[in-house]
Amino acid sequence: xxxxxxxxxxxxxxxxxxxxxxxxALAEQVLWVHNTELPDPGxxxxxxxxxxxxxxxxxxxxxxxxxxxxxxAGAAGIIFGLRVEQRDTPPELAxxxxxxxxxxxxxxxxxxxxxxxxxxxxxxxxxxxxxxLSLVRRGDELTSALSRGAGxxxxxxxxxxxxxxxxxVVDRMGRELASAGAGLDAGQSRAAAEALAGHPPxxxxxxxxxxxxxxxxxxxxxxxxAALLCLRPVAxxxxxxxxxxxxxxxxxxxxxxxxxxxxAIEMRFAVELxxxxxxxxxxxxxxxxxxxxxxxxxxxxxxxxxxxxxGDDAATPPGMAEAVTDFLLADGLPAVVAAGSQDVVAVLPxxxxxQSPAAFAPRLAAAVSHRLAGGRVVVGLADxxxxxxxxxxxxxxxxxxxxxxxxxxxxxxxxxxxxxxxYRLLLESHDEQWRQTFADALLGPLREHDRVRDGDLETTxxxxxxxxxxxAATAAALYVHVNTLRNRLAKxxxxxxxxxxxxxxxxxxxxxxxxAQSG
Numbered sequence: 001x002x003x004x005x006x007x008x009x010x011x012x013x014x015x016x017x018x019x020x021x022x023x024x025a026l027a028e029q030v031l032w033v034h035n036t037e038l039p040d041p042g043x044x045x046x047x048x049x050x051x052x053x054x055x056x057x058x059x060x061x062x063x064x065x066x067x068x069x070x071x072x073a074g075a076a077g078i079i080f081g082l083r084v085e086q087r088d089t090p091p092e093l094a095x096x097x098x099x100x101x102x103x104x105x106x107x108x109x110x111x112x113x114x115x116x117x118x119x120x121x122x123x124x125x126x127x128x129x130x131x132x133l134s135l136v137r138r139g140d141e142l143t144s145a146l147s148r149g150a151g152x153x154x155x156x157x158x159x160x161x162x163x164x165x166x167x168x169v170v171d172r173m174g175r176e177l178a179s180a181g182a183g184l185d186a187g188q189s190r191a192a193a194e195a196l197a198g199h200p201p202x203x204x205x206x207x208x209x210x211x212x213x214x215x216x217x218x219x220x221x222x223x224x225x226a227a228l229l230c231l232r233p234v235a236x237x238x239x240x241x242x243x244x245x246x247x248x249x250x251x252x253x254x255x256x257x258x259x260x261x262x263x264a265i266e267m268r269f270a271v272e273l274x275x276x277x278x279x280x281x282x283x284x285x286x287x288x289x290x291x292x293x294x295x296x297x298x299x300x301x302x303x304x305x306x307x308x309x310x311g312d313d314a315a316t317p318p319g320m321a322e323a324v325t326d327f328l329l330a331d332g333l334p335a336v337v338a339a340g341s342q343d344v345v346a347v348l349p350x351x352x353x354x355q356s357p358a359a360f361a362p363r364l365a366a367a368v369s370h371r372l373a374g375g376r377v378v379v380g381l382a383d384x385x386x387x388x389x390x391x392x393x394x395x396x397x398x399x400x401x402x403x404x405x406x407x408x409x410x411x412x413x414x415x416x417x418x419x420x421x422x423y424r425l426l427l428e429s430h431d432e433q434w435r436q437t438f439a440d441a442l443l444g445p446l447r448e449h450d451r452v453r454d455g456d457l458e459t460t461x462x463x464x465x466x467x468x469x470x471x472a473a474t475a476a477a478l479y480v481h482v483n484t485l486r487n488r489l490a491k492x493x494x495x496x497x498x499x500x501x502x503x504x505x506x507x508x509x510x511x512x513x514x515x516a517q518s519g
Contacts, residue, residue, distance in 0.1 A: 021103035077103035113118030295334035361414035
């Protein structure tokens with residue numbers, strides 16, 4: 001690397017350090033050398049260049065002013081060329097450089113500035129050659145790692161052999177695909193994914209707790225699929241380290257593309273399995289083999305669960321199926337997980353205790369919600385079946401239960417088809433607007449009566465139905481006389497046109513009350 005220290009170490013240049021400058025200044029990288037005799041070279045000197053000068057400006061400007069202008073341009077230092085007429089470096093120049101923290105070297109009368117330029121060019125040529133050799137060698141090692149199937153971890157290991165950097169690979173869903181010398185928590189992975197989602201992706205991510213990471217997009221054709229993170233700020237990385245990280249990110253694109261292709265194939269096979277189940281006897285013979293391919297025993301007891309985000313129109317977000325798969329695998333449960341347009345379905349071995357679907361469903365809903373940055377996730381369950389031949393019923397029932405739960409704003413996040421009850425499934429099969437219209441049509445007159453007369457007709461009706469139409473029990477619960485109860489319910493009949501003594505009319509009133517509550 002071209003530095004003032006490297007130039008000073010070349011005996012042919014006969015350089016002497018007069019002022020070393022601030023700590024480490026002599027070892028900092030130099031961009032190039034700039035020969036000038038202008039009294040104000042600032043506008044023409046680039047940052048990190050070294051100024052070569054014979055001091056012909058000394059009779060026009062004070063050394064302190066010259067140094068201030070050089071330092072203001074961000075120059076790396078000054079090399080003062082001695083002349084026959086000026087055989088010593090002016091003390092005023094040395095003092096000014098010392099105060100500015102700017103390195104000052106002197107070169108003997110016998111050595112021309114062209115020798116410094118040739119030496120700088122030779123150092124940079126050697127650096128470029130070495131960088132090219134490193135690029136080729138590293139490329140060979142990265143290719144070898146991928147061909148051996150070492151995956152993203154193997155790719156990071158190649159880079160770590162050359163540069164001891166804390167590294168991680170995170171995809172756009174906030175999943176950590178690999179790490180080496182760094183461990184990210186869930187919050188840091190999400191922060192990295194958010195930085196990756198920018199257009200274009202940010203070059204640096206704030207991971208929280210004072211940690212900043214340089215970000216190198218992976219598979220960045222259009223939107224980036226993942227990012228190679230180095231848990232250091234970009235400014236702290238050397239040019240060689242940045243080059244190595246950029247090259248490694250390009251090779252990781254191959255691994256991420258392979259990983260995505262495998263996931264896409266698995267997802268297609270999972271969706272086909274659901275089609276086989278729903279086809280009934282026509283394709284039943286294919287189901288056991290497909291389950292075995294996913295590590296699920298088709299001859300043992302099986303369970304089906306369906307997940308979705310709450311809301312009648314909520315679509316299945318990208319990454320939801322992967323989040324379900326990761327949760328189940330972490331619990332030691334192989335599963336076939338398929339994503340539909342509005343739900344995700346999983347077929348898995350049924351186990352009792354903590355690993356039963358009813359037991360882990362709330363944890364699964366919370367994990368998926370957390371992974372996908374919030375929102376209410378609901379889980380539909382169905383009774384287990386003894387084998388693959390009977391999967392059609394639990395598949396349909398778990399999805400129906402999930403669809404019913406989606407329409408609720410509160411309540412349990414998981415429930416089975418049997419727990420919901422047929423009347424709830426009937427109501428949830430309609431959207432919220434229909435339920436509200438239905439409830440308002442029947443209950444509107446009662447509510448208006450209660451509002452105007454400060455009455456309790458709706459409360460009375462609900463209590464009567466809750467007590468299965470028992471007059472005495474309802475009157476006792478409301479703390480009123482039975483005759484008062486009869487008068488109120490007669491008014492309900494008058495206003496709604498429904499007689500609480502008839503079963504069909506009771507059903508209408510009950511459904512209206514439930515529809516109002518679910519809305």
